[in-house]
Amino acid sequence: xxxxxxxxxxxxxxxxxxxxxxxxxxxxxxxxxxxxxxxxxxxxxxxxxxxxxxxxxxxxxxxxxxxxxxxxxxxxxxxxxxxxxxxxxxxxxxxxxxxxxxxxxxxxxxxxxxxxxxxxxxxxxxxxxxxxxxxxxxxxxxxxxxxxxxxxxxxxxxxxx
Amino acid sequence: xxxxxxxxxxxxxxxxxxxxxxxxxxxxxxxxxxxxxxxxxxxxxxxxxxxxxxxxxxxxxxxxxxxxxxxxxxxxxxxxxxxxxxxxxxxxxxxxxxxxxxxxxxxxxxxxxxxxxxxxxxxxxxxxxxxxxxxxxxxxxxxxxxxxxxxxxxxxxxxxxxxxxxxxxxxxxxxxxxxxxxxxxxxxxxxxxxxxxxxxxxxxxxxxxxxxxxxxxxxxxxxxxxxxxxxxxxxxxxxxxxxxxxxxxxxxxxxxxxxxxxxxxxxxxxxxxxxxxxxxxxxxxxxxxxxxxxxxxxxxxxxxxxxxxxxxxxxxxxxxxxxxxxxxxxxxxxxxxxxxxxxxxxxxxxxxxxxxxxxxxxxxxxxxxxxxxxxxxxxxxxxxxx
Numbered sequence: 023x024x025x026x027x028x029x030x031x032x033x034x035x036x037x038x039x040x041x042x043x044x045x046x047x048x049x050x051x052x053x054x055x056x057x058x059x060x061x062x063x064x065x066x067x068x069x070x071x072x073x074x075x076x077x078x079x080x081x082x083x084x085x086x087x088x089x090x091x092x093x094x095x096x097x098x099x100x101x102x103x104x105x106x107x108x109x110x111x112x113x114x115x116x117x118x119x120x121x122x123x124x125x126x127x128x129x130x131x132x133x134x135x136x137x138x139x140x141x142x143x144x145x146x147x148x149x150x151x152x153x154x155x156x157x158x159x160x161x162x163x164x165x166x167x168x169x170x171x172x173x174x175x176x177x178x179x180x181x182x183x
Numbered sequence: 184x185x186x187x188x189x190x191x192x193x194x195x196x197x198x199x200x201x202x203x204x205x206x207x208x209x210x211x212x213x214x215x216x217x218x219x220x221x222x223x224x225x226x227x228x229x230x231x232x233x234x235x236x237x238x239x240x241x242x243x244x245x246x247x248x249x250x251x252x253x254x255x256x257x258x259x260x261x262x263x264x265x266x267x268x269x270x271x272x273x274x275x276x277x278x279x280x281x282x283x284x285x286x287x288x289x290x291x292x293x294x295x296x297x298x299x300x301x302x303x304x305x306x307x308x309x310x311x312x313x314x315x316x317x318x319x320x321x322x323x324x325x326x327x328x329x330x331x332x333x334x335x336x337x338x339x340x341x342x343x344x345x346x347x348x349x350x351x352x353x354x355x356x357x358x359x360x361x362x363x364x365x366x367x368x369x370x371x372x373x374x375x376x377x378x379x380x381x382x383x384x385x386x387x388x389x390x391x392x393x394x395x396x397x398x399x400x401x402x403x404x405x406x407x408x409x410x411x412x413x414x415x416x417x418x419x420x421x422x423x424x425x426x427x428x429x430x431x432x433x434x435x436x437x438x439x440x441x442x443x444x445x446x447x448x449x450x451x452x453x454x455x456x457x458x459x460x461x462x463x464x465x466x467x468x469x470x471x472x473x474x475x476x477x478x479x480x481x482x483x484x485x486x487x488x489x490x491x492x493x494x495x496x497x498x499x500x501x502x503x504x505x506x507x508x509x510x511x512x513x514x515x516x517x518x519x520x521x522x523x524x525x526x527x528x529x530x531x532x533x534x535x536x537x538x539x540x541x542x543x544x545x546x547x548x549x550x551x552x553x554x555x556x557x558x559x560x561x562x563x564x565x566x567x568x569x
Contacts, residue, residue: 025473040550043484044477176222180215180527181204183307183355
């Protein structure tokens, strides 16, 4: 993978100038490359990773992993039905997977009741959905490679040869 | 009390910048660019292997030479990566970091009065340790050759008493390294004069501009080289203290003799972890290497723009800029920078008395820290650069 992407994936706030320095290229070249990635959709958006547990006034939020069994459609396979499902704003992630069920969803809602209602009223009754199993998340330890706890302090001694 | 200490140790030069180090350690909220070790922690797979070995009850001694599993792993790794053939039974010894390897090899080969050639500036232990073994250190100044030992300078310093050269590349403190061609020239001189080559290649994996060439891969070099390496820098395992020595079996046998009486063996937990590092640690090494390389560009570019000129280091994680045009000497620069801007660097004099116009900056620190300290150094030197 292009190192520009590697750098941005780790730190979306890395500036064009910094990246140019790191890779010893002209800022203009980096700017062009990033523009191109954005245009192509290789870079979709930039966002912060927030540890909600530390936000006092964050709206309470419940997340659930939902396994969904669906009947694929002729000629369209899973894609069309997946699209119907992931278009709901409650669905934050949607994956087609191998194994005993077909889609894995991450669904978010402000409380248990909201998520349950989404499953009962929107998801389960959908045409082609044969069954669902909902697992509520209890605690988030690590997400997308980020461990959700305070940064550990450096344990090195300040001076060594 | 003074008389109880041996003359040899009394004569050893204590580090002249100890007081400065104490000053750094006593201060809070300092950004330290004075650290000679990675800012990464050991990759989790490796730490986990150490923990697991303890759970399994591996708490005993190992064979003096080190765990066979680890020696075999090293042998295979050297074969696959560099095409080297080192027999795990007779030609590899596991040491307590490269530091012990240096001590063992000097004690194994030095007769009183033998001379050891040491390119300068260099890592702090070579001189004192060779002298402790009865040798005479001959420092070869490389300042005017871009901090590289040239075949000419090498040949000029060889005489009848010269026993060995110790060559550290990529170098601490300069980060300078050698291409295969440059090494071949050095090798020719050594073979011609029958001078042993001891290499400290602990930063070898952290070479950025070209492939690192182990000295012992050069034509005719294997029987004339003791190759020292370790896990500290590349795998971010400094505190585990695991290194290894590869060389002709007579020398390894001699080193093993000393090692078995003085050290016995490296801690088994560390050896177990190191064995795992060889199996699953490469990805982490490559990732860290890419990260260091990016930081290097930032730091070198930044320093040069500030008028603190430095040669571009090809490896390790150090820059060794010249601070002459600030009008300050190394220790004064370091002390004032620490007091005024809370950035710690190591005065060049730590690596040789004559490097009073240099400081060592370690870029084994986060990008934000480096950026922050560069702007602090800028503020600091703008007040002074003439």
